[in-house]
Amino acid sequence: MILNHIWGLYTHPKDEWQTIEKRHESLTYSMIHILVVALIPTICGYYAAAHIGWTIGVGDPIKINQSSAQLMAVALYCALIVGVLALAYLIQWMAKTFDAKPSFVQSLELAAYTSTPMLMVGIAALYPVLWFVALAGVAAVCYSIYLLYSGVPIMMNIPEEKGFIYSSSVVTCGLVLLVGMMAFSAIMWSMGFGPEYIS
Template identity: 35%
Template sequence: MFHHSLGIMTKPSAAWRRLAQLDDTSQALMLLYPLIWAILPAYAWYIGTTQVGWTVGVGRDVIRLTDESARLISFLFYGGMVSCVVAIGYFIHWMSETYGAQSSFIKGILIASVCATPLFIAGAVGFYPVLWLDMLIGVFAVCWSTYLLYNGIPIVMKIPDSRGFLFASAVIGVSLVMLVCLLVATTLLWDWGAMPAFTD
């Protein structure tokens, strides 16, 4: 499973071709992919916000979250990542017929999971929460994930590049909607008791 992660980061086209040739059982096993990878950013941000902390401005006090607050937020963060991957995977499957591709729900989740690999890896910046560095790495990860989507959809779905481009663009639109839904959910969860609690 993890050799696909290395391949997708270094030789994406070859890695997508290998993933496209997986049988149904191997594809089903790849459902563990987002469940395992999503642990990295959730744990990193838990450690970063409770042990390392961050500052706002120069010479200010270090800000940290309490263990209980960070644990709850990290758990919800993990659930949000996995839920978004599954939802985007469902929409990839749902839209596939429109673009002349044969798909399954598992294949949709596979594509969404593999495209999220750079985001999962970039989540490790949470161990050292510095805003400018985290934003820089985050922007690079989003760009690489977008490239993987445009590169992988035609290969895995076995459709022409022109249709693959339109398909991937539609997936980007769905992903932006998912981002807005995640922001709304975050606001609601904060209102319902998951608001960060800071140490003294």
Template identity: 35%
Template structure:
């Protein structure tokens, strides 16, 4: 599992080829991948928001209470896994349209492996600096999108042109899920998951 993580960062094309050659049982084993890697950003942001805090300009550092941060980070962890499962399901669901053979497990693994930079770069949460975290976040998102566009044609064994259209459709689904998350966050705030700050 670790070889996939680092392989996707340093030699993504050959790593996707390795993934495409995995057996069905190996794909099912990789279903624990998002459950493990999603811990990194959740723990990082819990620590960063409760122990370090963040500042706007030259103001004092703002921190969350431990209870509030724990609730938000547990929801954050579960949201990461559920979103990847949803994107993976849609990858599987759309595979017939683009002439690819897929399973739900294969779709989830493609989505999870493509999200590797987001998991790893989520470690910036240990020390929240707004401008730096945004910059690193943009790099992580760009790398994840690149991995998706590179990986789908290879793992699904379809031509690059069709893979480009497939990946674009997946990105559209991901954008819709992002909008739903924003709405869901507002609703959850009303139900008690709003951040609570220390004095």
């Protein structure tokens, strides 16, 4: 089953990391996991932007037309997948510093399962009120960081002390990656690729 580790990562994460470590899945399995879970924020974000409208504060909800929403949804989907793959590459690249030798598949598993709460929280977009989505996003980021800190020592087979520093390095790289993607989005938006609003 494609999503069989998700429940375990929410209910007993350390035990689930042990299970993932014992039976590594294939690259295809990890990619299918990412491709499926990344659909959640993509579809929910599209529906919220085109059909419900975002509430920023007072005033009417802000909607964009369907073609703009579709274009943004496709861009979001691609960005999420590229982001998880880039995080996996960074995890593998930094491993040598911490005396770990993971394969790319191990690194991808760690990146994919760590990113899962942040992707699944995309369902919050179905109630597109800015403060609600922001709070849900903060909670998801906190849980993803917890999963990373608990999973790195197990998945990389290193002591917890090294795992803490390794995880902190991954979090830092992840934040830099996120800021880079946001900057790229802002540049594209300013070059005329922004959405068309519906009045």
